[in-house]
Amino acid sequence: MQQYKKTQYKLILVLVGLPARGKTHISYKLNRYLNWIGYKSEIFSIKGAQQNNDGFDQKIDYELEIDPANQQFVEVRQQLSQIAAQQLVQFLQNDGDIALYNGLTSTKADRQKLKSLFKETLKLEYQTFWVESICDDPQVILNNFNESKLSRFQDKTIESFTNHINVLAKDYQSLENIENLSYIKLINIGKLVKVHMLEGYLCSKIVSFLLNLHANNRQIYLVRSCQTEYHLLDKIGGDPELSATGRQHSQQLGDYFIEELKGNKNITFFSSQMKRGIQTAEIVGEKLGIKALKTKNLDEIDYGICDGLTVKEIAAKYPKQIKERKANPLEFKYPRGESFLDVIHRVEPIIYEIERSREPVLIIAHVAVLKCLYAYYHCNQISEIPNIDIPINCVIKLVPIPYHCLESRVIIK
């Protein structure tokens, strides 16, 4: 697997925090990101342990329903937490690279116990990094609650939920330096961030990633550049200009966005540096009164020796490559060109930019590049990338919300 960097050790990311502090949200986002950049990553949680085990009552939410007085609940919770940790160790002993743990970690004692469990059972070199999410801004807590908890637990009101949390908060112990753990604390969704004993390539990357997260649910529009004469000739690659029809379609695209963005000029607007990308973006940008930032990171995949040939010509000239590509479309690299994995790596800074942006994002690029971007939001496995459908003259609108991503597609006629 061609990754940017394969680490020699396994990584365990442990989440810490009271309910409705965004732990699950953070773990989903991290897991998605790590899988996308090529690591085998998985989340292990109390909920997960419960769902995979019929021996437990599936109707009770053990992550949420914590009543410190109810001894049976406490025991079941501890059990589930332990099962999750054991499954995590199994995963890493096999071929897992990174495991995220969302279990019992609210007290110093819990954490030391977990640390010992890993030390005793994990027979490989590993590193642990602790990610704590803290909220003391009531508005933020309310938003978190409305976004996720209500749907998970219908008959809880915000009042009863808050009382619940206050009970838990009494026993909660925030991470302290004296525990000798490597950690990051995110306070009020990144308004304040504290990092302690940061070490290693992967943890540095994860910290950079986490610094960009926020809770704004803004739209992301993915659009291909419009028609060129290469489309008509069935040629791939190249750097052709828009055809007359392509320019017309760009105008219609512009009109669509005028309505959609409703005069918002603060959007994050990117295009590639290929002629068709620049031209489409110029026409759309003129209609909206904004200029796109042009970046080579969004250029189409490099087709190497196949650049500028028609599909038929490639089949005739390079049958061996066609076979190779069929066998492994994700890792196949065009000779003197790129593979999808290279494109993912190339497009990673754009993902950081999209994550960082709290305003709508509009991206004008090309098929292979957009497949990679789309996969970050929608796919659980990057092996799905080659099969993603990114049609021309179609605006793909993604709205990431906690644990999901809403999608809608509009064909521009």
Place this chain on the structure above:
Amino acid sequence: MQGCNRSQKIAICTVGLPARGKTYISRKLNRYFNWLGYKSRVFINGNYRREICGTECNSQFFDPHNETAQKARSDCAKMALQDLIQFLKNGGDVGILDGTNITRERRLQIESDLKQSFNGIQTLWIESICNDSKVIQNNIRLTKINNPDYCNVNSDEATIDFLNRIKMYEQIYETITDDENLSYIKTINVGADIIVHQVYGFLLSKIVSFIMNLHTYPRPIYLSRHGESQYNVDDRVGGDSDLSELGEMYADKLADFFFKEFPTKETKNEIIFFTSTMRRAIHTSDVVASKLDIQPLQLKTLDEINVGICDGMTYTEIAQKFPSDFQERKINKLGYRYPRGESYLDLISRIEPVIFEIERSRQPVMIIAHQAILRCLYAYFHQNEIPEVPTLDIPLHCVIKLTPAAYFCDEKRVLINPQTGEISIKEEYVQEFVRSKSKQKSFIDL
């Protein structure tokens, strides 16, 4: 990333007691921004003070109760800030104010002045805190003793006086607090703890990542081109040719050289070894790798500059086939982009993640790559001006060893004769470089 928004001005101000690495951080950041193509400059309070108040100021000058001295110092600080603001007004992108700025009052005044001068300016405060006396002593030894303030004093006296100076500052030191409502980063004990408060924005976020990765371990960086390739022999550009016979001999001799450099198994295992995905680099690296029993990481990021439609041509052929492009490149080698290919500026943008990786590493780094790529990497560490990049001398069959010292880089060039294995060494030491630089009178630090 190319194409990022440059319309916003940025002002970075340091905070901290003397000998806490403020100048180190300022210069590193300045270096980073200039290399990425931003117009950046450092304005050092201390230099202004030296110029105006003279260099023989002992610690009494820094007594907070010494009113005349206080006024003089305050005026100097104001001048530095004014010059920074003027720089930004005249087309500068990033202004870095290198000063102690240890009181709330001073900080709030500076913040207010900056915000009033520009609409939408982004300000970032970087506080360096250190309570590890070993680190502080080391900082003093490395940078202060050769400082113009102590040129007529022996080093023991200088150290005592400097420690007294620090005590003066400690009397009035106020660490940044959240209610000052500033965007800040606090780095504590060289990055053991980092606190980030209200830092938003593309460039500011980058600064946070950059600072998190800074350290002061003096680890060496080895740069070498692949051995001579077939295309080198034919004088062609681009391509993915293999090594020539001479190139293969170099690979062997290079492996021998590194084998001697890293004698023990421990030192060998520590090496961070990068190469590109091109045949000539991989083959050179493989020979080194097998002799040292280590594994190189093949990064496409280190592939040679993409020469687009000129791939496989000689310079003569390019001059004949694409005369106007040939001319254009001669005039602007830095910005010229080969059609369907890249420019040096694209390269710089492309290899930025590798720079981060090298900065972050505390172990020796070994890179076997290509001429244009190494020109960009070398320029970053050696602090060359960006227009020089396309013409830097990075010959074949030569290992360049860079050892970052306090503010600059020591360099050692090892030219290896691929046939005989004979070695000739050229060394450039920091001390000479620093002495020559400090002779130049300047308030500002380019």
